[in-house]
Amino acid sequence: MPPSVEEAARALREIDAIKARAAGFQDYRAESDQLLLWGAAHAIGFALSGLFPAFILLIWLLLVPGSMLIGRLLARRAASEIPGIGWRYLVLIGTIFTYMVLVHVVMWPLTPEQGSMVAPLFVSALYVMRGVQMRPRYLFIGLLLAALLMIGFLFFQPIFWWWMAVGYGGSFIVFGFWLRRL
Amino acid sequence: MQTPNEIIHQPIRLKIMAALNTLAAGQWLEFVSLKSIVDTTDGNLGAHLNTLEGAQYVLIKKDFAGKKPRTRVCLSAKGREAFAGYIAALHAILALETLEPDVSGSHATNTPPDNNR
Numbered sequence: 311m312p313p314s315v316e317e318a319a320r321a322l323r324e325i326d327a328i329k330a331r332a333a334g335f336q337d338y339r340a341e342s343d344q345l346l347l348w349g350a351a352h353a354i355g356f357a358l359s360g361l362f363p364a365f366i367l368l369i370w371l372l373l374v375p376g377s378m379l380i381g382r383l384l385a386r387r388a389a390s391e392i393p394g395i396g397w398r399y400l401v402l403i404g405t406i407f408t409y410m411v412l413v414h415v416v417m418w419p420l421t422p423e424q425g426s427m428v429a430p431l432f433v434s435a436l437y438v439m440r441g442v443q444m445r446p447r448y449l450f451i452g453l454l455l456a457a458l459l460m461i462g463f464l465f466f467q468p469i470f471w472w473w474m475a476v477g478y479g480g481s482f483i484v485f486g487f488w489l490r491r492l
Numbered sequence: 493m494q495t496p497n498e499i500i501h502q503p504i505r506l507k508i509m510a511a512l513n514t515l516a517a518g519q520w521l522e523f524v525s526l527k528s529i530v531d532t533t534d535g536n537l538g539a540h541l542n543t544l545e546g547a548q549y550v551l552i553k554k555d556f557a558g559k560k561p562r563t564r565v566c567l568s569a570k571g572r573e574a575f576a577g578y579i580a581a582l583h584a585i586l587a588l589e590t591l592e593p594d595v596s597g598s599h600a601t602n603t604p605p606d607n608n609r
Binding site for chain 2: 314315328491
């Protein structure tokens with residue numbers, strides 16, 4: 311016996327709900343790759359900044375483009391679902407990078423500690439915005455990152471670089487694994 | 493009236509097919525991920541996957557990721573086609589309903605719209 315109109319409508323609603331859930335799952339999986347990559351990059355970058363403060367600029371000038379290239383390769387795995395993901399990714403990271411440079415120009419002089427807060431706080435804000443509009447886990451990630459950043463900057467200046475390596479880079483890695491668990 | 497595919501027209505199997513249909517052709521989804529999306533137990537998911545595999549709607553691959561056993565699932569071309577047909581059948585049922593004359597509410601169409609609301 312064919313299903314009733316109500317059953318058919320319910321089945322179609324069910325399909326839409328599963329599509330949304332699967333899309334969220336895929337989005338979290340793709341994001342988790344990026345969080346693991348950038349978490350490792352920041353953990354290394356901040357640790358090296360603490361060890362070799364005279365070479366901070368050089369450290370980040372090598373780390374950021376290298377991570378961008380790897381990140382772009384990871385992002386392109388979703389190319390079938392999101393057309394143009396490769397250049398969108400570069401624009402996104404380029405925007406964060408440009409924002410950081412411009413804030414330095416406007417606010418100069420900044421201490422290395424102040425300068426190192428600019429991009430992470432911007433990224434935290436982006437996650438909050440994405441979380442509010444799209445997926446709740448991003449909201450949590452953004453809020454927690456911002457809280458960790460401010461706690462480190464305000465209360466842990468003597469161990470600031472290590473705090474950033476573990477608190478910011480490490481959190482990215484933990485969040486990356488968390489997003490893999492739906 | 494069209495009858496939707498009886499194999500797919502079961503709540504869990506419908507969810508499985510809908511989830512796998514979101515993937516690109518030839519893309520595999522891990523059993524644990526599918527379980528999270530469908531929100532069911534291992535045993536239940538396994539049983540329904542066997543039914544779908546029997547109908548050749550899904551392909552199941554078992555291998556190892558390192559030393560860890562891994563089961564992955566993929567929608568076959570036949571499965572994708574059957575799912576498209578299933579959705580078309582559901583839409584046909586809804587379309588048929590909208591085409592049928594609404595006898596009880598027919599007088600309402602002669603009532604001028606109340607623009608003051």
